Amino acid sequence: MEKKIAFITGATSGIGRACARYLAEEGFAIVGCGRRKERLEQLKAELPSDTPYQYLVFDVRDKEAVFAAVDSLPKEWQSIDVLINNAGNAHGLDPIHEGSEADWDAMMDINVKGLLYVSKKIIPGMVERKSGQIINIGSTAGKEVYPKGNVYCGSKHAVDAITKGMRLDLNPYGIKVMAINPGLVDTEFSLVRFKGDDDKAAQVYKGFQPLKAEDIADVVRFAITRPPHVVLADVIVLPTAQASTTLLNKDH
Ligand code: NDP
Numbered sequence: 001m002e003k004k005i006a007f008i009t010g011a012t013s014g015i016g017r018a019c020a021r022y023l024a025e026e027g028f029a030i031v032g033c034g035r036r037k038e039r040l041e042q043l044k045a046e047l048p049s050d051t052p053y054q055y056l057v058f059d060v061r062d063k064e065a066v067f068a069a070v071d072s073l074p075k076e077w078q079s080i081d082v083l084i085n086n087a088g089n090a091h092g093l094d095p096i097h098e099g100s101e102a103d104w105d106a107m108m109d110i111n112v113k114g115l116l117y118v119s120k121k122i123i124p125g126m127v128e129r130k131s132g133q134i135i136n137i138g139s140t141a142g143k144e145v146y147p148k149g150n151v152y153c154g155s156k157h158a159v160d161a162i163t164k165g166m167r168l169d170l171n172p173y174g175i176k177v178m179a180i181n182p183g184l185v186d187t188e189f190s191l192v193r194f195k196g197d198d199d200k201a202a203q204v205y206k207g208f209q210p211l212k213a214e215d216i217a218d219v220v221r222f223a224i225t226r227p228p229h230v231v232l233a234d235v236i237v238l239p240t241a242q243a244s245t246t247l248l249n250k251d252h
């Protein structure tokens with residue numbers, strides 16, 4: 001493969017999908033991942049026509065499926081240069097004594113263990129080649145805890161710690177490890193959190209200008225294209241109206 005390869009989880013929607021588009025524009029070959037096959041098929045048409053593209057359909061919770069999917073890549077696609085660990089969601093927004101175990105399992109299994117399974121398959125190749133760039137999509141929820149955010153915040157704090165651990169362990173191999181931590185981004189995130197309730201989801205982004213997925217993809221693109229000696233280790237990106245997870249300058 002002449003082009004460098006970017007492997008992006010959660011490429012069916014929101015931030016991951018925008019990253020696929022922006023990194024393809026930057027000249028990367030793209031491996032897009034997610035559970036929704038039709039969307040991964042459609043993504044091809046959104047990329048510059050000369051973009052080499054592969055997609056992998058798997059649930060990051062299913063360790064065997066993750067491993068088999070990565071192994072199924074053609075040989076010339078096996079050397080991943082850039083890993084964007086982006087797949088993830090919040091499930092529910094409940095006080096700790098009312099939260100459901102199913103939601104807790106989903107958040108820990110997807111946001112934390114899923115990220116680890118994908119990393120487990122891709123990082124050893126980077127170590128062998130002594131090169132690579134990893135971006136873990138964290139969150140302001142990995143830096144602060146907000147009411148009813150308990151387990152989602154826990155999962156993103158875990159991502160924060162794992163990212164720092166990766167940076168320490170991969171330091172001898174020249175691999176860049178970065179965390180991009182968004183504030184409120186208007187994607188399908190709240191639709192998933194509120195289990196398909198459109199009104200509730202829309203309410204989250206009312207009265208101020210939230211970030212767009214493309215705003216985060218722009219930062220990801222910037223991070224990935226820095227010179228070899230520069231790493232954007234830990235970046236928080238907020239809408240201007242947001243000062244913290246709980247302080248928003250709303251117009252109503
Ligand atoms: P979206 O809901 O729009 O996208 C989530 C992506 O994750 C989808 O592509 C989805 O693909 C994938 N995904 C979810 N569960 C699984 C699973 N079990 N297996 C494989 N893929 C999965 O949300 P965002 O784009 O906003 O979220 C992307 C990342 O950004 C997440 O890690 C989120 O925590 C983080 N983030 C989001 C913020 C926001 O305000 N939107 C702010 C801070 C961080 P599919 O359903 O097809 O499997």
Ligand code: 8X3
Binds near residue numbers: 141
């Ligand atoms: C997503 C941002 O504030 O909804 O991670 O947790 S928030």
